[in-house]
Amino acid sequence: MSAVLAVPQDIRNRVHDLIYESCLLLNEERWDDFLDLCDSETFRYVIGNYSPEIGKEQFWLDIDFAGMKHMFEMLPKHNTDHAQLTRQSTVYRLEYAPENEVITATTGFTIYRTHEDGGYAHLDGGSTCLYVVGQYIDRVALRPDGDKLTQRTVWTNTRQLDIGSHYPF
Amino acid sequence: MSTVAGESPQAKQSADNEVTGRLSKQWSARLPLPDSHLVDTRIYTDPAIFEQEIERIWHKTWLPVCHESELANPLDFRSSGIAGDVPIVIVRGTDGKVRTFLNVCPHRGNLIVRKARGNLSVAEPSGNSNHMTCMFHGWQFNAEGRCVEIPRERAGYQDRVCKAGMGLRQIRTEVAYGGFVWVNLDDDGESLDDYMGGIFDYMKVELESEPLEVFHYQKVVINTNYKYFHETGREFYHDFLHYHNRQTGMMQKGYFDRKYVPYKNGHCLIGLTISQYKAYQGYEDRGLTFPGMPKNGWKGIGLFPGITFNLRSSCLRVNFMTPISENRVLIEVRGLGLKRDDDETRASRIRDFNTIWGPFGRNAHEDFLAIQTQAVAVRPGSGAKYCVMAREEDDTTHDEIGLRCYYSEWSRRMGRLASDPTRTHP
Numbered sequence: 001m002s003a004v005l006a007v008p009q010d011i012r013n014r015v016h017d018l019i020y021e022s023c024l025l026l027n028e029e030r031w032d033d034f035l036d037l038c039d040s041e042t043f044r045y046v047i048g049n050y051s052p053e054i055g056k057e058q059f060w061l062d063i064d065f066a067g068m069k070h071m072f073e074m075l076p077k078h079n080t081d082h083a084q085l086t087r088q089s090t091v092y093r094l095e096y097a098p099e100n101e102v103i104t105a106t107t108g109f110t111i112y113r114t115h116e117d118g119g120y121a122h123l124d125g126g127s128t129c130l131y132v133v134g135q136y137i138d139r140v141a142l143r144p145d146g147d148k149l150t151q152r153t154v155w156t157n158t159r160q161l162d163i164g165s166h167y168p169f
Numbered sequence: 170m171s172t173v174a175g176e177s178p179q180a181k182q183s184a185d186n187e188v189t190g191r192l193s194k195q196w197s198a199r200l201p202l203p204d205s206h207l208v209d210t211r212i213y214t215d216p217a218i219f220e221q222e223i224e225r226i227w228h229k230t231w232l233p234v235c236h237e238s239e240l241a242n243p244l245d246f247r248s249s250g251i252a253g254d255v256p257i258v259i260v261r262g263t264d265g266k267v268r269t270f271l272n273v274c275p276h277r278g279n280l281i282v283r284k285a286r287g288n289l290s291v292a293e294p295s296g297n298s299n300h301m302t303c304m305f306h307g308w309q310f311n312a313e314g315r316c317v318e319i320p321r322e323r324a325g326y327q328d329r330v331c332k333a334g335m336g337l338r339q340i341r342t343e344v345a346y347g348g349f350v351w352v353n354l355d356d357d358g359e360s361l362d363d364y365m366g367g368i369f370d371y372m373k374v375e376l377e378s379e380p381l382e383v384f385h386y387q388k389v390v391i392n393t394n395y396k397y398f399h400e401t402g403r404e405f406y407h408d409f410l411h412y413h414n415r416q417t418g419m420m421q422k423g424y425f426d427r428k429y430v431p432y433k434n435g436h437c438l439i440g441l442t443i444s445q446y447k448a449y450q451g452y453e454d455r456g457l458t459f460p461g462m463p464k465n466g467w468k469g470i471g472l473f474p475g476i477t478f479n480l481r482s483s484c485l486r487v488n489f490m491t492p493i494s495e496n497r498v499l500i501e502v503r504g505l506g507l508k509r510d511d512d513e514t515r516a517s518r519i520r521d522f523n524t525i526w527g528p529f530g531r532n533a534h535e536d537f538l539a540i541q542t543q544a545v546a547v548r549p550g551s552g553a554k555y556c557v558m559a560r561e562e563d564d565t566t567h568d569e570i571g572l573r574c575y576y577s578e579w580s581r582r583m584g585r586l587a588s589d590p591t592r593t594h595p
């Protein structure tokens with residue numbers, strides 16, 4: 001991809017580090033540290049997919065920084081299956097607009113779910129299944145004081161989440 | 170653990186073993202409640218009872234299968250299924266009429282239409298446009314269900330099999346109550362309106378003032394009995410499960426005044442309530458509603474044998490189910506707004522929907538979690554005997570009359586008591 005080659009190596013490294021770090025922090029449920037990677041003014045987090053059943057793109061979550069923060073704060077208040085989500089990701093493509101100091105990154109991801117008490121903990125606790133397959137389309141603002149995610153669009157191929165969870169992807 | 174001087178450790182141990190719970194005999198004994206107020210757990214776990222439910226209930230009642238907006242244009246189709254895994258295809262004809270057929274080829278039983286949705290004018294590798302073509306041997310059917318092509322018909326069948334006798338099995342279909350497509354596998358049963366018995370008068374303005382459109386579609390497959398999910402739509406005692414409901418509903422004046430009204434055929438309506446969304450940070454501003462709905466209003470209809478229409482503030486959620494086995498169900502969740510919504514209005518409805526009923530919303534996961542773990546506890550042989558449905562609070566919010574009216578109809582249709590399925594319904 002010519003766009004990838006056009007991105008200077010040091011910027012590539014910075015963006016890769018940011019995205020991989022974001023996945024690790026989410027895996028570790030370090031929500032505040034994840035939010036530190038996001039721009040508090042402009043951040044937008046969207047989860048969507050295409051439904052062939054209704055012939056439309058649909059959006060299952062579309063929130064800003066405050067919405068994301070609130071979502072994290074609510075997690076301990078809700079009943080949940082306590083499943084551990086493990087994101088595995090590979091940054092595939094970077095597109096660079098040097099004049100704006102903005103990178104668009106396309107990252108393929110899978111999320112595995114390790115069951116705890118959402119079913120029969122005695123039987124299922126500790127077992128792992130594949131949960132979601134999709135892509136992160138991230139916009140990253142390059143800044144001297146630290147690069148920030150300004151948008152993450154999580155576009156999933158998976159549309160069946162069984163009992164799902166309150167936790168973002 | 171200290172032992173009194175002179176007392177043996179064994180004596181202390183047996184004092185500690187005093188029975189504080191119930192032993193098997195007491196645990197298994199029936200509670201002193203009438204048949205209407207409890208349910209035997211075997212009705213959730215017995216495969217033979219499930220088979221009978223499919224035959225006596227699901228194949229005899231009107232069920233919604235999709236919304237008209239999913240097949241808006243002539244020759245649009247939508248494939249779906251009815252309880253017990255009956256594959257169907259719904260097609261809008263060139264005459265605009267919506268018809269439903271068994272999605273089974275009369276030749277050798279292949280599925281005819283495989284896609285979830287599409288339009289018959291689009292050519293497929295195996296097929297002519299404008300027809301449903303079975304890819305296996307190329308038999309074709311038009312949108313009215315007639316067989317219009319059998320390749321090499323006379324060469325192989327001479328006059329013994331001909332197109333005229335090979336049409337599709339047509340299924341009774343109505344488009345009604347907010348533009349939903351309703352089907353009934355029973356050719357001779359009561360009409361849709363008779364089956365509903367007027368319950369939709371309660372949502373007539375909201376559903377019938379103008380056309381609706383689906384914006385959210387989610388499939389959820391859970392290892393549980395379908396009735397558990399429907400029960401979550403018929404009792405609000407489980408608002409204790411939902412942090413959101415405790416905050417926005419239960420704290421407020423009037424919460425306990427909401428009325429259930431049982432209808433004929435096991436249907437039940439759930440009276441209007443006004444939610445206090447300002448009590449839930451981030452979701453304060455809810456000016457948008459449906460025609461006829463007050464701001465922040467919430468009302469519902471529960472239909473036998475497992476459909477809910479829930480209208481909350483700006484969005485309508487409609488849930489249907491396809492029971493697969495006694496311990497597996499497909500739940501379809503739809504969110505709807507008005508067809509004429511501009512982009513901003515639609516986005517606002519979607520946001521409202523997502524906060525509560527979306528996959529990351531406050532309530533959806535909790536309900537699914539509860540019915541999944543319920544099915545774990547009530548496995549055959551687990552020792553679970555009864556589910557108690559005995560709350561009486563003047564038919565208001567935490568009254569379990571919605572459940573009792575369901576199981577009264579269940580017992581009538583099944584010819585056996587939900588409280589003891591070995592006994593005949595009188």
Ligand code: FES
Nearest residue numbers: 274276277303306
């Ligand atoms: S099975 Fe359909 S054409 Fe043969």
Ligand SMILES: [Fe+2]
Nearest residue numbers: 401407532536
């Ligand atoms: Fe609920």
